[in-house]
Amino acid sequence: MKIGVIGAGKIGSTLAHLYTAAGDNVAIANSRSPDTLRDLEHQLGRHAHAVTAEEAARYGDVVIVAVPFGHYRDLPAEALAGRTVIDATNYDPERDGHDDELEHGDVTSSELIQRHLAGAHVVKAFNAMRWDHLRDHGRSAGANARYGIPVSGDDPDAKWQVFDLVEQIGYEPVDAGALAEGGRKHQPGTEVYTADLWADTLRARIGIEGT
Numbered sequence: 001m002k003i004g005v006i007g008a009g010k011i012g013s014t015l016a017h018l019y020t021a022a023g024d025n026v027a028i029a030n031s032r033s034p035d036t037l038r039d040l041e042h043q044l045g046r047h048a049h050a051v052t053a054e055e056a057a058r059y060g061d062v063v064i065v066a067v068p069f070g071h072y073r074d075l076p077a078e079a080l081a082g083r084t085v086i087d088a089t090n091y092d093p094e095r096d097g098h099d100d101e102l103e104h105g106d107v108t109s110s111e112l113i114q115r116h117l118a119g120a121h122v123v124k125a126f127n128a129m130r131w132d133h134l135r136d137h138g139r140s141a142g143a144n145a146r147y148g149i150p151v152s153g154d155d156p157d158a159k160w161q162v163f164d165l166v167e168q169i170g171y172e173p174v175d176a177g178a179l180a181e182g183g184r185k186h187q188p189g190t191e192v193y194t195a196d197l198w199a200d201t202l203r204a205r206i207g208i209e210g211t
């Protein structure tokens with residue numbers, strides 16, 4: 001699969017390593033230029049290349065957004081239209097600045113990203129585990145138990161795509177529902193956030209029935 005990654009810091013580069021290791025092709029971008037990502041490009045190997053954010057958006061069958069949440073309005077909405085976008089971000093008011101809508105609990109941060117990316121299918125995933133744990137905790141499909149990754153989104157096909165991608169790097173997807181409800185279940189401040197739960201435990205706490 002072709003995966004675009006926008007944001008090449010701790011979480012974006014970790015996911016890029018995991019997906020290139022799994023045999024996917026990755027185009028990765030930061031806020032500056034591809035030239036500032038040559039070392040990372042070299043480490044990732046032949047399945048990866050550094051690009052601009054716009055190019056990463058157009059490249060990916062699926063595009064992972066791993067930028068500080070406060071920068072979401074910079075995401076190239078037109079280039080992302082029609083694509084599955086994985087929102088790995090979290091709202092952190094100290095870093096991102098206060099957002100009245102989020103403070104009042106009217107919407108989730110992923111819904112704001114979906115609003116900005118009106119033509120895309122936003123799925124929230126990979127936001128609730130620390131980058132170094134995500135790097136280290138994946139297990140093969142035959143393992144007795146695997147860690148769960150909460151996934152929420154409104155488009156069923158996009159969600160299935162993301163379930164497959166979660167499995168590919170050794171985790172079990174747990175369907176947390178739609179962006180509005182599910183996103184709330186696995187955002188910062190919730191009991192599952194960075195709790196590194198086995199999939200069965202995570203499912204019992206936030207999974208929707210039938211999954």
Ligand SMILES: NC(=O)c1ccc[n+]([C@@H]2O[C@H](COP(=O)([O-])OP(=O)(O)OC[C@H]3O[C@@H](n4cnc5c(N)ncnc54)[C@H](OP(=O)(O)O)[C@@H]3O)[C@@H](O)[C@H]2O)c1
Nearest residue numbers: 007008009010011030031032066067069074089090130131
């Ligand atoms: N760190 C974790 O363990 C973790 C775990 C789960 C979720 N998250 C969430 O994931 C997001 C990223 O966190 P992080 O820790 O990976 O941050 P980070 O290490 O600071 O990296 C942020 C990356 O985003 C890039 N970026 C910023 N604005 C951009 C823009 N407008 N267009 C393209 N790229 C842009 C930065 O590029 P430049 O360097 O060029 O500015 C940098 O490569 C945050 O929302 C965070 O809450 C983090």
